[in-house]
Amino acid sequence: MxxxxxxxxxxxxxxxxxxxxxxxxxxxxxxxxxxxxxxxxxxxxxxxxxxxxxxxxxxxxxxxxxxxxxxxxxxxxxxxxxxxxxxxxxxxxxxxxxxxxxxxxxxxxxxxxxxxxxxxxxxxxxxxxxxxxxxxxxxxxxxxxxxxxxxxxxxxxxxxxxxxxxxxxxxxxxxxxxxxxxxxxxIGLPPAVTAATGVDAMVHAIEAYTSLHRKNPLSDMLARQALQLLSSNLLRAHANGTDAAAREAMLLGAMLAGQAFENSPVAAVHALAYPLGGIYHIAHGVSNALVLPHVMRFNRSACANLYAELATVVLPAVQGSAEARCDAFIAHMADLTARTGLPQRLRDCDIAADAIDALAAAAMGQQRLLKNNPRPVSLDDARAIYQAAW
Ligand SMILES: NC(=O)c1ccc[n+]([C@@H]2O[C@H](COP(=O)([O-])OP(=O)(O)OC[C@H]3O[C@@H](n4cnc5c(N)ncnc54)[C@H](O)[C@@H]3O)[C@@H](O)[C@H]2O)c1
Ligand SMILES: [Fe+2]
Known part of the structure; x- marks a missing residue:
């Protein structure tokens, strides 16, 4: 080992x-x-x-x-x-x-x-x-x-x-x-904050599981358990904030995801989310949700097997090849953020199409995070991901 x-x-x-x-x-x-x-x-x-x-x-x-x-x-x-x-x-x-x-x-x-x-x-x-x-x-x-x-x-x-x-x-x-x-x-956390912070936690688990550096058996175990708790309780906690069992599962899941990424750091989703928070003051979890499916599609060629492993955590009945399970996982994450009412596109957040160059340039400044991504991200790649998210 x-x-x-x-x-x-x-x-x-x-x-x-x-x-x-x-x-x-x-x-x-x-x-x-x-x-x-x-x-x-x-x-x-x-x-x-x-x-x-x-x-x-x-x-x-x-x-x-x-x-x-x-x-x-x-x-x-x-x-x-x-x-x-x-x-x-x-x-x-x-x-x-x-x-x-x-x-x-x-x-x-x-x-x-x-x-x-x-x-x-x-x-x-x-x-x-x-x-x-x-x-x-x-x-x-x-x-x-x-x-x-x-x-x-x-x-x-x-x-x-x-x-x-x-x-x-x-x-x-x-x-x-x-x-x-x-x-x-x-218990009193509003639905929109429940959704945004819950998606942030799920991204921590996903990025820890696919991190290029320091990924290890303990971080993997934590990321999988975190994702299982978070994915099966997010909609419950969002729909009924007083569901104490769902709230506790979310809180534990977020902590486990934190332990995972403390030891196997986050990557391009966070790197591309930070400029949205910095320049447009969009909440951290919402920024993550906006770029998540697009970064996952970009990463697909480099870590389809890992995404397929996580697919079996969030969708236990999923069948098919690694590619098919990977695609089911990406679609599931996009669907989950949509069902919680989080904004789906950059244009929904008053971001103009001509802002994409500046966002991509700012994302390139996040080399501390980008170096952990399973697939290298160039300036053109960042631009294309933001374009897809726009
Ligand atoms: N240290 C880390 O590892 C790490 C990782 C990711 C993000 N961050 C930082 O964390 C911050 C974001 O944290 P956050 O998403 O938890 O949001 P937050 O702490 O900024 O709080 C967001 C809002 O939720 C409200 N709120 C909090 N708990 C509530 C409750 N129980 N009921 C009702 N309202 C409640 C707060 O009053 C606030 O208005 C950013 O500054 C980000 O940079 C730190
Ligand atoms: Fe985060």
């Missing part, structure tokens, strides 16, 4: 209603030397005002924590948002950071845990890049409220650095001490 590493978080708890005992769970990761017990919840204004976090707040107080909150996270968080959260953590002198929310809140919390560590000399720009510094951090807990990014189990945080530019931090210090998957927190 080809040697491979596997990285994930230290401890995971999957428990409906588990945020009611978050205080005890969080205490368990703090050493006895930690006496001050000041906890910072990093979240966004909507979640902070929704009442959803009340059981967690109460539980933290019951366990003896003073609870502080940074509620200024915005989608695709900017450097200014990150700096504001770090400043608050430093001025309160917190000794525990909890990210509670979607991928945006989790990403900010991860960075805060590094930069608010007392005595650290690190500043935000030092962290950009892949393992650019040896960072350490405050104790860190991740509680996702969307079932999508898998950020709770990745060593990645994405920061918006300009009008249309993002920078990635990849650092093993961002792997949390504790992840809590409490599906009760996802």
């Amino acid at each position: 080809t040697p491979f590493p596997f990285n994930t978080v230290r401890r995971t708890v999957v428990e409906q209603g588990g945020s009611q005992r978050l205080g005890d769970l969080a205490s368990s990761i703090l050493g006895p030397a930690s006496q001050t017990r000041k906890a910072l919840i990093v979240t966004d204004a909507f979640l902070a005002g929704s009442g959803l976090l009340n059981p967690a707040r109460q539980s933290l107080r019951d366990a003896g924590f003073s609870v502080f909150e940074f509620t200024g996270v915005l989608p695709d968080p900017s450097e200014a948002v990150v700096q504001a959260a770090v400043s608050q953590a430093q001025s309160e002198g917190v000794d525990l950071v909890l990210g509670m929310g979607g991928g945006s809140s989790l990403d900010v919390a991860k960075i805060v845990a590094c930069l608010a560590l007392p005595g650290t000399a690190l500043k935000l720009p030092d962290l950009y890049g892949v393992e650019s510094v040896r960072a350490t951090r405050l104790p860190l807990v991740m509680v996702p409220t969307t079932a999508g990014t898998g950020s709770e189990v990745t060593s990645i945080a994405i920061v918006t650095t300009g009008e249309s530019t993002k920078a990635g931090i990849v650092n093993t210090a961002l792997l949390a001490d504790l992840v809590l998957l409490d599906a009760q927190l996802t």
